[in-house]
Amino acid sequence: MGRAFEYRRAAKEKRWGKMSKIFPKLATAITIAAREGGTDPEMNAKLRTAIANAKAENMPKDNIEAAIKRASGKDGNFEETTYEGKSANGVLIFIECATDNPTRTVANIKSYFNKTPNSSLLTNGAIDFMFERKGEFHIYLDNKEKDEVEFALIDYGLDSLEKSEDSDENTYIAYSKYEDFGTLSLGLESLQIEVKSAKLVRIPTNPITLNEEQMQELDKLLDKIEDDDDVQAVYTNLA
Template identity: 65%
Template structure:
């Protein structure tokens, strides 16, 4: 996702009621990861990262345990991850990642948001060459030199390391998720979040007026209960 939108979203998340907005999304991420790779975090890097992300957002242990129990239960909802694509004004391309137990409901809701807010739905795969699927980890910035850390992480599949002040952003190939996650653990880095993201290959710059014009669309998408993440090609 474009960095300008990341900052705007971070500000918005600070205003969200965590119990009603953030926690259910984090619980879904835990449940999906556990169903895909098992409920043992030591053996499931995606689950380990989903739990670390939830803890970083101060999600109670009871909520985390409940999500794991749902993943284990035969009567739990069958949650699917599905993405939707659209184009909006000013050359903005959008990928919406959802986790849902009702694909018909989610598809109808997302398409309605697109249509009511100036976006045109696209066939899935239309944006395949405009974004790259990467694993992205956010960690607390360690005391050791960034150059030294970068050399150590290259052995685990690091492609890019960005210094973001209090945090560092670790980026690797799609299939390096487990390897990089293990490297982060071995180097004793404090993980704040870790997931697979769609990063734009050629980000575009927008002025403040253009971003404000798109804000209602992006906010509506993020507010939907089934939406896990919204990615754009905004720089």
């Protein structure tokens, strides 16, 4: 399946590598999870996942605790929104946001598209069907046999188990259908398989490819979108 669904992984990690950008996004995810399901990670699977993702990025414990505490205050009132757009050469862009000011967020997102040639924001639902939602778990099998793990996880909704691009030979990516995200998460816990990170992703059903010149133009737009503090994730239909 690869990494086609989430724009080029290496480029995105390079852009999001600065703590000043990624930590606030991770903190927002933690706050939203805590507000929705409670502040106890043992009783809140979404919060456990958000904390695991933060730890995978080496987010300090104090930052994590502060994000959880914020859920009970006025500053923790975030709204999750999505935006859909298109750019030149048939590129489709799906954006997931978490914001405390939807008016600000939509104005910013709209401006990024308006300032980019042959690009525009679309009405919600225009391209949603062009992406398939799946659960994605980056896991570490240690000395466990891949075939045995794969067989055991099928009962928990495993869709596929693939080798990660990580240099560690024991690192894999487990995929589930959207509705089986929680079930597979519990399955991994019950089998005591280390989860490095987990999230819901959007995979394009008909991916396309661009040449280098076209990618350079698209990069400018994607950089603006991903640098926005309210943006949590960006997906394209790039192969």
